[in-house]
Amino acid sequence: MPVTASPLLAPATAFGRVRALCTRFAHDTGATSAVELGLALPFLMGLALTGVEVVSLALIHVKLNQLAITVADNASRAKQTQVNGAPQFREYDVNQVFRAAALQAEDLDIPNNGRVILSSLQVNSSNGQWIAWQRCWGKNTWASRYGVQGTGATGTAFKGMGYTSTKMTADTGTAIMFVEIAYNYKPFFLGSILPAKLIRKEAALYVRDDRDLTQIYNPSPTQTVASC
Template sequence: MRMRHRPLRALVADRHGLALIEFALVLPVLLTLVFYGIEIANFTLARQRVSQLALQVADNASRIGVQEVLRNRPITERQINDLFTGGALQGGSLDVASKGRIILSGLTVNSSGGQWIQWQRCFGSMAFASNYGTEGTGANGTAFKGMGPSTAKVTASATGPVVFAELAVAYTPIISTAWAPATTISEIASFAVRDDRDTSGSGIRNDENAPVSRCN
């Protein structure tokens, strides 16, 4: 028996399975958009958490100090260590201790009236250096203009110092860092010190011989 072949015209006109083919072509694009949207949403939430934690650390640093009656309130190395421990606990799954870095700076006014990073302390294993200066920057003269972006410098006043916090965390993706805007999230925050603080000497007392959380 001779086989009958469908005419080529009928084959071209056949629309069976067309929707399935179209879906197969569109699916990679849809998945790309979905994955990108999920990663962007997760990145945004993580950045918000980092920003809030930086604010919390700076706020707490502006409040610490040993209560004394006869002189301005000094801060201690132990208080700073406790502050870092509290920040790590508040950070929770951000895992600041092993995947992040907190850089806390005490910004004050030097003898020439210029801005001076009198002290700087760090916490966390991440390799991340301050973008705005290290301890001792601005000790002399007035060339150093303060900490923060060039368009929004934070400065101390003659009546009170400022604490400046930088927080960086390695971003943990849901899918892949290839979908994220960056692999590291960094935020800054600053607060004027709430009480009259003792900035004599190094600016930090260590009568208890506590470990010093230096940045190097």
């Protein structure tokens, strides 16, 4: 008669096979690198994204610095020569300065993410400092740190512009084109960890040549005033 295995031996046999399989896995080092990579990958991804974020923030600071300098430089040069009288600065010139800024910082989307404030710092009749006029570009409502148009029109209480203890002041007969940029920085990858922050940059340059400082002119065809 044929001999059959006892059913009581089946669990022991199955256990032995599982034990042997586990022993093989324990001694198998073929996938060690893959396991280590899998464990380290989240950390490496986080480190890489953090590096990209830091580089992006640094580049934005550089771009905003350059933008502020360019706006101040263009505003200090723009003018319309007059046959009789000093060259005039017009609303058209203001708008051209802002159009150039839009082309330079197209990737920053300043109209939606920031605001550019251009002020003319001059000397008032009391030999004090004042903001003779101010123009803005950008949909945001951030205001100048130093005041609105007309600040310091009389007296000498207004000490000038600039975030340092030593304020920037204009000389008699000329003006300083003072630029402030406020930009709402939002992290690309780590928005849930790092909060958005407001970045501010400033630049200033003297008007390069003679200019009629009494007002901003708006001859026909008139231009839209970039008021603040």
